[in-house]
Amino acid sequence: MIVIDKNKLTDLLDALNQSYQVIVPAKSADLTQFMPYDAVKEKNAEIILNENTVLSPKWLFLPQSEGMYAFWAKNKKLEIVDLPSDLEKMRIVFPVRHCDVQGIACLDKVFLDERHVDGQYLEKREKTVVMALMCNNPKDSCFCASMGVDRAHANNTVADVQVYDLGSEYAFEALSDKGQQAVEAIKALGSEKTVAVPEVKEQKIKVNIEGLPEKLSGMFYDSIWDSFMFKCIGCGTCAFICPTCYCFDINNKIRGEEGVKLRTWDSCMFDEYMLMAGGHNPRPGKKERVRNRFLHKLEYFYENYQMMLCTGCGRCLRKCPMNVDIVKFINQANAK
Amino acid sequence: MKVANTDEIKRSNDLEPMVGKIVEILEESTDVKTFRISTLDDKKPFSPLPGQLGMFSLPMVGEAMFSVTNQGENYIDMAIKKTGELTDALHDIEVGQEIGIRGPYGNGFPLDYLKGKDIVFIAGGIGLAPVRSLIMHCIKNRADYGKLTIIYGARSVDDLCFKDDLFNNWPKVENCQVYVTIDRPQEGWDGHVGFVPDYIKEIAPNPQIAIICGPPVMIKFSLPALSGLGFAGDDVITTLELRMKCGIGKCGRCNIGHKYVCLDGPVFTLTQLNEMPNEY
């Protein structure tokens, strides 16, 4: 493995920034999120490495709003044109915690599903090098270990480089060809060493998901939803900060005779989400919506893709305005 | 507007429609029109199986999923009821209008399973649109199927769709019986009056296969009528409609439990529906 002193972080990012667009977690205007390193320098933002960001890195692959194609319409004529790629350079994102790496693995299941591979998503995935960081300082809201995330080794279908935090140094291990190239670019900053994988600290929150999808499949009509839905105020915070929530809307942005078809994040908590043209709404209230969100994460997605649509990153535990708590839900469901 | 050129990466996107054109518009009832769609070079946009869906758009207004009601050598038909912003706009367009079209989506009716069997088609209102694709298929391949029984109801005579088929074309098909009813008596109507579920009991069709589509209340009362006649859960087949955006099981909104209507449906048997949460 290549071991580089943490003091050389700036050198490391600058070295990568020569051949890649570097994306880092940073705090700007009192919000932590993944930002281009160039913007971080321009805004004098603070790079945040000791905790996870409020906004997840999912926008790198599924932007909150993204043009799909452009169109021009006048009288009876219609033209539809492809939009150019918005990725000029290869991107590298450093570092992504294992929970968020798992989030990307969830998105892959949907957007790289063999039945319909999503070209725009694929392009972003192919043109991004993911440097996964083994995170050994869990917060009190972290429960990724319980959700089956390997805390020592990131999901290697997603991670191109595994990074270990050795205290005063980082160790880099390439997991893919893309990753090997990235490691080559920073090799000169450190030295080759054999490194023991550091131990991970235990997480405070532990939750049992064994047999949960099967159990939940029989709980659609359970009374648990009556009490669980109460707090929810129907906002989109949980879905938008979640590294795995991928549901989207398709809509227009029109100016005169031209327009762009957009794909935008959506939330199943919004009342317009499922409303049909005739006025019928199959999920009319917050009970139905909260139920759908939790079941999608813990049962439906598992049935379709054999993994949970929750990585235990803990963002919703901290940021849900009214503390609708998925861990508490799982515990209560298990107790039924 | 910035437009991609060939040097730039062409982004494949299943959600991007092709441009098609309206070659004919047929008035089916006061608020239903059939739009006949071809590609710009007069070809069929795609070849759907009976029961499959297509995403039809006026990009300036919006995009929505409709069932393909019929297809020919070089066209597909979609019968569309005026119910919202997009469909209002669609009802205003004229022949020659260029539109967006993508598809086909969904599973379609299980043709192999239906082969050689007697089929009763039950529809209410615009619910005849998706069912019609299968009726037309059975008529075109008449020898492959047994007796065809069509039971159709609407609120009034004005609301009956596909009148030409109901009263002229289908009754002439060999071993095919057509029963039409309206909800309330109406001047000039000497046919059957009453609701579809009661009419089913009256006709008491031979219990092999039932294909049913219509408003929720019709389905709700028709299902017991069918089980009363001895139809098995696997042999009652329906087609559902939910709000859909992508058509390929990704955007998330048309799920019923872990199934997506756009991908795993829209055709489900009653047995399947009974296993799914009641959220449609």
Place this chain on the structure above:
Amino acid sequence: MNPIAQEMQNIAKELLTSGEVTAVIGWEKGTFWYQSTPVMITSAEEADKLIWDEFCQPNLSKYLLDYRLNEGKVAIFVKGCDARAFNRLLQDNQIERQKAYLIGIPCPGMKDHKQAALVEESAKDSVPLAKVCQSCRYPNPVVYDRLIGSEVTPRATEPDFSDVMALEAMTPDERYAFWQEQHTKCIRCYACRNACPACNCRNCIFSDSKSGWISKDVNTSENQFYAITRATHVAGRCVECGQCEMVCPSNIPIMLMNKKYIKDINDLFGKYDAGIDIDTPTPLGHYKLDDPEEFM
């Protein structure tokens, strides 16, 4: 247990046992020490869930909208700002007075839960009060059926517009840059709207993309359109509970814009505090012959 919480539980039991109310809405302890969250209980046995601590900032009044069609009466606990929020909903004709039983609690001020989330529980005492609480003028409920504890002395007698004045002191370019930076962070989750007691439209234009006012494209300009439109719509009706910025995941200082409106309204139409009573019409909701009209 603190005596307020004890009394809350006693009252809840009493009201539920006697059948006077069908449900009681209060606070329970959340996942972490700095979270106290809304809870609804429907039986006396659940009363021990109810708590009272320095993190009970969620404003409960808006939950009454979910039960406005219920037959029976619902009891809720109201701090000063919850009570003003209740009046807000009454004045906006969203709820009926007789369908709610209000249990007032004079409020010592709530701690800033976002600051608290950054420190360990052992440092709880060092966590400052939430910004709106620091200059709260109405800690005592302005409407209630029953009061727990005794009234407290307000922290301020005059509104604190120091942050608004700092904003006004900026050049237009500086101010524009400031809001640009803030609104770039908005993810349009609508938590601010959904938590706000003044945002009680049954159909919000921002939930209806077909209304054509706004697209779902999330960019600074549309985010700003959302923020300004919402602030304008609650102008003259904002009860200063600060829920909007407390729930904002992006830490946008939403109250700053609301306070700018309050200050301008005070200057233009005379001092007005929303939600204090339901009889004084809102300054932008009615017309007076001596209203300023310099724009005419």
